[in-house]
Amino acid sequence: MEAGTLPVVVVGAGAAGLTAALAVRDAGAPVVVLERDAVPAGNTALTLGMLPGAGTRFQRAAGIEDDAALFLADILAKAKGRTDHDLARAITAASGPAVEWLADRHGVAFELLDDILYPGHSRHRYHVPPDRTGTAFMADLLAAASRAGVQLVTEAIVEAPETDADGRVTGVVWRDDAGRRHHTACRALVLASGGYGADPEAVARYIPEMAGAVHGGHHGSRGDALVWGERLGAALVDPGSYQGHCVADGPNLPVTWALIIRGGFQVGSDGRRFSNEMSGYSEQAHAVAAQPGGVAWTIYDRRCEEPALTFRDYHRVLESGVVTTGETVDDLARACGLPVGALAETLAEVEAVTRGHAPDRFGRVFDGTPPLQPPFRAVRVRAALFHTQGGLAIDTRARVLDRAGRPLPGLFAAGGAARGLSGPAAWGYLGGNGLLTAVVPGRFAGTAAAAC
Numbered sequence: 001m002e003a004g005t006l007p008v009v010v011v012g013a014g015a016a017g018l019t020a021a022l023a024v025r026d027a028g029a030p031v032v033v034l035e036r037d038a039v040p041a042g043n044t045a046l047t048l049g050m051l052p053g054a055g056t057r058f059q060r061a062a063g064i065e066d067d068a069a070l071f072l073a074d075i076l077a078k079a080k081g082r083t084d085h086d087l088a089r090a091i092t093a094a095s096g097p098a099v100e101w102l103a104d105r106h107g108v109a110f111e112l113l114d115d116i117l118y119p120g121h122s123r124h125r126y127h128v129p130p131d132r133t134g135t136a137f138m139a140d141l142l143a144a145a146s147r148a149g150v151q152l153v154t155e156a157i158v159e160a161p162e163t164d165a166d167g168r169v170t171g172v173v174w175r176d177d178a179g180r181r182h183h184t185a186c187r188a189l190v191l192a193s194g195g196y197g198a199d200p201e202a203v204a205r206y207i208p209e210m211a212g213a214v215h216g217g218h219h220g221s222r223g224d225a226l227v228w229g230e231r232l233g234a235a236l237v238d239p240g241s242y243q244g245h246c247v248a249d250g251p252n253l254p255v256t257w258a259l260i261i262r263g264g265f266q267v268g269s270d271g272r273r274f275s276n277e278m279s280g281y282s283e284q285a286h287a288v289a290a291q292p293g294g295v296a297w298t299i300y301d302r303r304c305e306e307p308a309l310t311f312r313d314y315h316r317v318l319e320s321g322v323v324t325t326g327e328t329v330d331d332l333a334r335a336c337g338l339p340v341g342a343l344a345e346t347l348a349e350v351e352a353v354t355r356g357h358a359p360d361r362f363g364r365v366f367d368g369t370p371p372l373q374p375p376f377r378a379v380r381v382r383a384a385l386f387h388t389q390g391g392l393a394i395d396t397r398a399r400v401l402d403r404a405g406r407p408l409p410g411l412f413a414a415g416g417a418a419r420g421l422s423g424p425a426a427w428g429y430l431g432g433n434g435l436l437t438a439v440v441p442g443r444f445a446g447t448a449a450a451a452c
Contacts, residue, residue, distance in 0.1 A: 004185070005171075005185040005186060005187060006030060006031070006032055006184060006185065006186040006187070007024070007029040007030055007031065007186065007187050007188065007449075007450060007452070008020075008021075008024045008029060008030075008031045008032075008186060008187070008188045008189075008190065008446070008449045008450055008452075009031070009032050009033075009034065009171075009172050009184055009186040009188075009189050009190070010024075010031060010032070010033040010034070010189075010190040010192055010446075011033075011034050011158050011172065011189070011190065011191050011192060011193045011225070012033070012034075012035065012036075012042065012191070012192035012193035012194060012225075012415070012417070013033050013035035013037075013040035013042070013142075013145075013152060013154075013192075014040065014041070014042030014043060014044040014045075014138075014192065014194065014218075014415060014438065015042070015044040015137070015138070015141060015415065015435055015438040015439055015442065016192035016414040016415025016416075016417070016438035016439070016441070016442040016445075017033055017035070017042075017190065017192035017193075017414075017415070017442065018033070018040075018141040018142065018144070018145050018150070018442075019098075019102070019141070019414075019438065019439045019442030019443050019446065020190045020192060020412070020414060020442040020443070020445045020446035020449070021033050021145055021148075021150040021446060022102075022106055022141075022144060022145060022148055022150070022443075022446065023442070023443045023444075023445070023446025023447045023450070024150075024446040024447075024449060024450045025148040025149055025150055026105070026148075026446075026447075027446070027447060027450035027451070028450075029450040030149075030151070031150055031151065031446075031450075032151045032152075032153060032184065032186075033145070033150060033151065033152045033153065034153050034156040034158055034172070034174055034184075035152060035153065035154045035155075035156060036155070036156060036157055036158070036193075036220050037154060037155070037220065038154050038155050038177075039154070040138065040142060040152070040154065041135075041138060041218065042138075042194060042218050042220065042221075043194060043217050043218045043221065043386070043387050043415075043416065043434065044134050044137060044138050044141075044435070044438065045134045045135045045137075045138045045218075046134055046216065046217060046218060046386070047134035047137070047434065047435060048128065048132050048133065048134060048256075048311060048313065049128050049129045049132060049133055049134045049135075049136060049137035049435070050113060050126040050127070050128050050132075050431070050432050050435065051099060051110070051126070051127045051128070051137075051432065051435045051436065051439060052071070052095060052121070052125045052126055052127070052431075052432035052435075052436050053095040053096040053097075053098060053099035053100075053125060053127055053436075054066045054067055054068050054070065054071035054092060054095050054096045054123070054125055055067045055068060055096040056096045056099050056100055056112075056125075056127065057100060058099070058110060058111070058112040058127055059096075059112060059123070059124070059125065061112075062112050062114050062124070064112075064114065064123055064124050064125075065123075066123040066124075066125055068089075068092040068093040068095065068096070069092075070122055070123060071092040071095060071123075071125065072088055072089055072092040072093075073122075074120055074121055074122050074430060075088050075092060075421050075430055075433075076088060077120070078120040078280070078422075078427075078428055078429070078430040079421060079422055079423035079428035079430070080423060080427075080428065081423075082423035082424055082428065083238075083420075083421050083422065083423045083428065084237075084419070084421075086395075086396060087394070087395070087396055087419075087421065088421050090396035090444075091421065091436065091437065091440045091441065094440050094443070094444070095125075095436060095440055098439050098440050098443055099127050101443070102141075102144075102439070103127075106140075106141075106144035106147075106148070107140065107143070107144055107147070108137070108140040108141065108144060109129055109130055109136070109140055110127040110128065110129065111127070111128060111129075111130055112124060112126070112127060112128075113126040113127070113128045113132075115307050115310070116258050116261050116262070116307045117261070118257065118261065118431040118432075119257075119261070119278050119279065119280045119281070119431065120280060120430045120431065121430070121431065121432075125432075126431075126432060131312060132310060132311050132312060133311075133312050133313070137435075153176075154177075155176065155177035156174045156175070156176060156177075157174060157175045158172055158173070158174040158193070158224070159173045159174060159175065159181075160172070160173055160228055160231075161173075161189050161191075161228055161232065161411070162183070163232060163410075166409070167232065167233070167408060167409060168409035168410050169186065169187070169188060169189045169408075169409065169410030169411050170185060170186070170410075171183055171184055171185040171186050171189075172184050172186065172189055186410075187410060187452045188410045188411075188412065188448075188449035188450075188452040189410060189411055189412065189449075190398075190412045190413070190414065190442075190445045190446065190449055191225035191228065191229065191392070191400070191411070191412065191413040191414075191417040191418075192225075192413070192414050192415050192417055192438075192442060192445075193220070193224050193225045193416075193417055194217075194218060194220060194221035194222075194225070194387070194415065194416040194417060195217075195221050195223060195226070195242075195387055195388030195389070195390070195391060195415075195416030195417065196221060196222065196223030196226060196388050196416075197215055197217040197218075197221045197242070197385050197386070197387050197388050197416075198215055198217060198218065198219050198220065198221040198222050199221075199222045199223050202223050203215075203385065206239040206240050206388075206390070207240050207242055207385070207388075207426075209286055209289060209290075210242065210244065210285070210286070210289060210383065210385045212289070212294065213244070213285065213289055213294075213382070213383040213384055213385045214247055214252050214382050214383065214384040214385070215384070215385055216245060216247055216252065216254060216384035216385065216386045217385065217386050217387045221387065221388070221416060225391070225392065225413060225416075225417035226239075226391060226392060226417065229392040229400055229408075229411070229413065229417075232400075232408055232411065233402045233403065233408065234392045234393065234400045234401065234402055234403075234408060234411070235392070235393035235401055235402060235403045235405075236390065236391070236392060236393070237390060237391065237392070237393045237419035238389065238390035238391075238419055238420070238422070238423060238424045239388075239390040239391075240390060240424055240425055241388065241389035241390040241419075241420060241422045241423060241424055241425055241426070241428060241429070242282070242385055242386075242387065242388045242389050242390075242422075242426055242429070243282050243385075243386045243387050243388075243389060243422070243426070243429045243433070243434055244281070244282045244283065244284070244285025244286060244383060244384065244385055244386065244426050244429075245257075245281055245282065245285055245383075245384050245386050246266075246281065246284065246285055246288055246296070246298065246381040246382065246383065246384065247381060247382055247384040248317050248320065248322045248379050248380070248381060249295055249322065249379075249380040249381055249382045250320065250322050250380075251316075251317070251320040251322060252382070252384070253313060253316050253317045253320060254313055254317075254384070254386075255298055255314075255317060255379055255381055256307075256308045256311050256313060256314050257281040257431075258304075258307040258308045258311070258314075259298055259300045259304045259305065259308050260277045260278065260281070260298065260300075260304075261278070261307075262300070262303060262304035262305075262306070262307060262369060263300070263301075263303070263304050263354065263366060263369035263370065263371075263372060264277075264298055264299055264300030264301075264304045264372070265277055265298075265299055265300075265346075265350055266284070266288070266296045266297065266298050266299070266381070267296060267297050267299060267338065267343065267346055268291045268292065268295075268296055268297075269291065269292050269293060269295065269296075269337075269338070270292075270338075270339060270342055271333065271338040271339040271340075271341075271342030271343035271345075271346055272342055272345075272346050273346055273349075273350075273362065274287060274291065274296070275287040275362055276360070276362040276363050276364040277364065278364050278365070279427070280427065280429060280430075280431075281431070282422075282426045282427070282429035283425075283426045283427040283429075285383040285384060285385070285426065286383065286426055288381060288382065288383040289382075289383035294382055294383060295380055295381065295382055296380070296381055297336055297338065297378045297379065297380050297381070298378065298379050298381055299332075299343075299346075299347075299372070299376065299377070299378050300372065300376075300377050300378075301372040301373050301374070301375070301376055301377060302373075302375070302377070303370070303372075303373070304372070304377075305377065317379065322379055322380065323377055323378070323379050324336055324377065324378045324379070325375050325376070325377050326374075326375060326376050326377075326378070327374055327375050327376075328374060328376075329343055329344045329347055329374075329376065330344070331376075332376045332377075332378055335378075336378050336380070347371075347372065349361075350366075350371065350372070351371035351372075353366055354366045354368075354369055354370060354371050355371065386434070387416055387434055388416060389416075389419075389420035389421075389422040389428075389429060389433065389434075389437075390419055390420070390424075391413065391416060391417050391418045391419045391420070392413045392417060392418050392419065393405075393418075393419055394412070394413050394414075394418045394419060394441060395407065396444065397412075397444055397445075397447075397448040398412045398413060398414050398418065398441040398442075398444040398445035398448060399411070399412055399448060400412060400413050400418075410449075410452055412445035412448060412449050413441075413445065414437070414438060414441035414442040414444070414445045415437065415438035415441070415442060416434075416438075418437065418441055420433055420434075420437045421433055421436070421437060
């Protein structure tokens with residue numbers, strides 16, 4: 001590799017990095033992807049593979065009318081307007097075309113998820129692998145990269161980018177699995193190595209409310225790209241933003257929010273609800289973390305479970321043995337160690353709300369979902385940090401920006417390495433923002449990097 005200068009090097013082989021590499025190859029340029037793990041996975045493999053896109057042929061086939069303007073409005077509403085509007089506009093406009101590009105040009109398998117509508121989305125716009133796993137999405141991306149002629153180097157530990165006297169990227173230094181040091185010269189470098197969720201010190205500094213939470217993301221998300229970028233003068237934006245979730249206590253497996261969407265709810269150790277669960281699963285993680293002992297129980301029934309059964313991750317939760325069933329409220333309360341009277345009162349309160357007899361004291365709208373029916377189910381959950389949403393400032397071409405808003409020559413970022421669209425905190429996260437800001441800016445970065 002050291003013999004010549006490559007057009008583009010990409011650091012990280014998750015969705016952002018592989019999408020960037022595919023875009024480079026589409027532009028007709030060679031590209032090398034440096035991946036720290038022996039088997040590429042990243043945070044992408046830990047997701048459900050749900051990629052939102054607006055105005056796609058998949059939506060049209062299902063009779064769903066959607067466009068970039070509606071998607072943009074949803075993102076801005078969830079983030080309370082506190083995100084980069086130009087970047088959000090560019091990403092939502094390119095979201096549908098990116099889904100179709102991956103599907104039609106690169107053979108990535110998608111189907112439209114249209115059985116449940118996640119909080120904050122006004123349309124069904126999740127595109128998912130047929131088996132609804134991030135591992136399937138990764139497998140398709142890796143196969144596409146191989147077909148496209150992307151050179152992938154695994155077990156490559158990147159030490160740092162290199163620049164010339166003018167600050168332009170000239171290459172990258174990395175070590176192979178034998179510890180040998182390499183220098184690879186390039187005209188453009190795409191940072192796609194993830195955020196900082198696996199670095200406890202950074203989590204404690206930027207999002208102290210999640211310092212004790214389970215880390216549900218990839219172990220390689222150590223914030224390397226953020227460190228490199230800042231050393232080169234890049235701006236860091238919204239470092240306190242992240243995607244939270246709830247995981248089953250014990251196996252630490254994600255518990256799909258489909259259970260809540262269909263009418264389930266959460267209670268603390270006192271058997272009572274503590275928030276509006278439909279505000280969003282990301283901010284609900286913070287609410288759970290604040291409960292005594294940092295635990296809560298998700299309460300639901302078989303009807304709530306129906307869409308959950310279409311996800312492999314939920315079957316893993318069932319197989320772990322942590323789901324409790326009770327033929328009566330009393331049975332369920334005793335099995336979970338919850339106060340019987342309090343849990344019965346909570347169910348009665350929720351039933352009154354669902355039947356329209358009383359407003360919900362937390363402001364939740366149950367959208368006509370029927371009351372829960374026996375047998376009841378429960379799973380004890382803890383708060384988890386899945387991935388961070390703050391990162392290096394980028395423009396609508398995914399160029400990394402310095403503290404004055406100027407592009408750093410030859411440097412690009414996408415995915416967890418770059419700032420997302422969720423604003424400054426967890427409450428701004430709209431479901432799917434993680435993969436959205438990996439794939440679409442990844443494509444932006446690859447296209448622009450190939451032109452350097």
